[in-house]
Amino acid sequence: MKKLLLASVAALVSTAAVAQDSLPQANSQWFTDAQAKIKEVMARQPNTKRAKNVILLVADGNGVTTNYATRLFMGQQEGGMGDDYVLPYEAFPHLALAKTYNINAQTPDSAPTAGAMNTGVKQLFNTINLNENGVFEDCASVEGNTLKTFAEIVSESDKSVGIISTARITHATPAAVYAKTAARDWEDSVPEGCTAQKDIASQLIDQMKAGVIDLAMGGGRGMFVGADTTLDEQEGTKGKRADGKNLIDEATEAGAQYAWNTETFSGLDLAADKPVLALFEGSHMKYEADRTDADEPSLADMTKAAIEYLSRNENGYYLEIEAGRVDHANHDGNAYRTVTDGVAFAKAVAMADELTNDEDTLIIVTADHEHAIALNGYCGRGSPILGLCYDVNTNTAGGNYKHADEPNLAADGKPYTVIGFLNGAGSVLKEQEDKTFSGSRDDVSNEEAQDKEYLQQALIPMTSETHAGTDVAIYAKGPWSHLFDGTVEQNYIFHVMNHAVQADDAAASTGGAMEATPAAAGTAN
Missing domain, CATH: 3.40.720.10 (Alkaline Phosphatase, subunit A)
Incomplete structure (x- = not known):
């Protein structure tokens, strides 16, 4: 019975492999790159030599x-x-x-x-x-x-x-x-x-x-x-x-x-x-x-x-x-x-x-x-990581997948950067004369956002952003x-x-059997 089941599994795997080649997406680079990655991972052998x-x-x-x-x-x-x-x-x-x-x-x-x-x-x-x-x-x-x-x-x-x-x-x-x-x-x-x-x-x-x-x-x-x-x-x-x-x-x-x-x-x-x-x-x-x-x-x-x-x-x-x-x-x-x-x-x-x-x-x-760094959305591909978050380009005819030319706008009608912080010196909330905090976001251009000295906008006001x-x-x-x-x-x-x-080093000759290696236990927590 066990041999019959194993044979059935082997047949299914073989059938899946054949069917995979005939899939309409089989010639896509995304598809072929993933197949190549599988082969690379399957070919890996653990190195169980002593580390010098x-x-x-x-x-x-x-x-x-x-x-x-x-x-x-x-x-x-x-x-x-x-x-x-x-x-x-x-x-x-x-x-x-x-x-x-x-x-x-x-x-x-x-x-x-x-x-x-x-x-x-x-x-x-x-x-x-x-x-x-x-x-x-x-x-x-x-x-x-x-x-x-x-x-x-x-x-x-x-x-x-x-x-x-x-x-x-x-x-x-x-x-x-x-x-x-x-x-x-x-x-x-x-x-x-x-x-x-x-x-x-x-x-x-x-x-x-x-x-x-x-x-x-x-x-x-x-x-x-x-x-x-x-x-x-x-x-x-x-x-x-x-x-x-x-x-x-x-x-x-x-x-x-x-x-x-x-x-x-x-x-x-x-x-x-x-x-x-x-x-x-x-x-x-x-x-x-x-x-x-x-x-x-x-x-x-x-x-x-x-x-x-x-x-x-x-x-x-x-x-x-x-x-x-x-x-x-x-x-x-x-x-x-x-x-x-x-x-x-x-x-x-x-x-x-x-x-x-x-x-x-x-x-x-x-x-x-x-x-406490965060990445905003929804940015089109190629939006400059230090700059503004540009809209996703939906007109992809001819293979143009780069972002649209218009930046995304927040509910306040202003653009926003790809990177922001939950807290820090770039907080949009500023201390007022009465020691309370209030404020609104400044408008920012793509060029300003990519300046070496620019501080990304943050929410909670702190002199130093946190871990x-x-x-x-x-x-x-x-x-x-x-x-x-x-x-x-x-x-x-x-x-x-x-x-x-x-x-x-002798472990290499045994294939590095994990069950014989105390340090291998408890890898996942």
């Missing part, structure tokens, strides 16, 4: 909506309508969604989200790498409640560790690679009487001296020198440290190489067996849209240098790369800088992919959280990347990384 290297790329604040905006922008910049464009990491074979909430927060903060990815457990709002018994801004609660990081784990296996960020290197996401703190803002100092932990900048230098961190590149020079120290003549700003310490000198005296601009960056000896510390701004690095006037490398430049440097280690490496300013531009309500930094991140991903081998390098691309609690995507390729599947908790990312670097 792990690269975790985090575009801070790059949730699904922000990512979609970057996709359209990059595609439109290259001459297309944008929505069918494929970002470099969107071609990765494996995908999941991550839940981003913190232990005590529905809408997450970057510190505990990054900490979750680096330790394997969810953490408390505004803390870094403390367990649930830690208390925000309570220095005494650090004692006995610190967590072991992925960087510490792999360094014990003689792997190298690097961190890159366009934010301050002491900021939340990069700090999660090496620091443990009751408050993410303790970047250059801790409260008086706090002896259970050091400030985040000091922890970085300590971890470099201990051999845990081999390379750190980003902004945040001011966190490492005293308030009486001029950072450089061109910048003309002072350090931030109240204790007067010069941690840069401390690092170089311990043998580290130091870079602070493009010239010194280019002069780094990436073949030398010396740690690398590169701090390109007093605070955050420049937005990509403004970098032409700055003496600093791009995120892709830093990625290339870091991989070249870390690859010298025959035991492999762990590298976290953060595009930190995607988040900051969203906070500003400025979509132009959001998507231009998103493009810079995509180029860094492409660089990391180009310089590594899928056979031995696990690459994970994700975000720590999303923002959102929605899921973020995980894109992955390389050893054990197939473990990313379904909807997972954000801390699950650590467990895939940790399994990948410790997996037994």
Whole structure:
């Protein structure tokens, strides 16, 4: 009976395949592209080799909506309508969604989200790498409640560790690679009487001296020198440290190489067996849209240098790369800088992919959280992602699918942009003399909306737009990347990384049987 049923199923499948070729839509490119995608997916084989290297790329604040905006922008910049464009990491074979909430927060903060990815457990709002018994801004609660990081784990296996960020290197996401703190803002100092932990900048230098961190590149020079120290003549700003310490000198005296601009960056000896510390701004690095006037490398430049440097280690490496300013531009309500930094991140991903081998390098691309960004409708295809939402073109004769020439109008008779924010500095509600809020939308042209300085219209008035609690995507390729599947908790990312670097190569000969791999259980939540 079972054989008869199987034969019947096979016959049905065969009949369906034959019928499919005779469908009237069979010659459509949409149809043939989908068929080709099925064949590609069916041909995939899981890579169950041990990962020599792990690269975790985090575009801070790059949730699904922000990512979609970057996709359209990059595609439109290259001459297309944008929505069918494929970002470099969107071609990765494996995908999941991550839940981003913190232990005590529905809408997450970057510190505990990054900490979750680096330790394997969810953490408390505004803390870094403390367990649930830690208390925000309570220095005494650090004692006995610190967590072991992925960087510490792999360094014990003689792997190298690097961190890159366009934010301050002491900021939340990069700090999660090496620091443990009751408050993410303790970047250059801790409260008086706090002896259970050091400030985040000091922890970085300590971890470099201990051999845990081999390379750190980003902004945040001011966190490492005293308030009486001029950072450089061109910048003309002072350090931030109240204790007067010069941690840069401390690092170089311990043998580290130091870079602070493009010239010194280019002069780094990436073949030398010396740690690398590169701090390109007093605070955050420049937005990509403004970098032409700055003496600093791009995120892709830093990625290339870091991989070249870390690859010298025959035991492999762990590298976290953060595009930190995607988040900051969203906070500003400025979509132009959001998507231009998103493009810079995509180029860094492409660089990391180009310089590594899928056979031995696990690459994970994700975000720590999303923002309160939204896309308006109903926009015709090709509506400029930074501009106005144009009407759908219903006169498609001759294959003209681009939007109509007239922008959509809201009930107030005014056009509106494709991108908006639920809250932020671009709020249409303005504070009046009596401290109440009222107002109406300004009229805006397509040209004005695409200006670099334009703030997208928002609803709720806030000086800084907020994060959102929605899921973020995980894109992955390389050893054990197939473990990313379904909807997972954000801390699950650590467990895939940790399994990948410790997996037994012998699993490859068994086809990587999932039931024999404890880390594979509970993929979906």
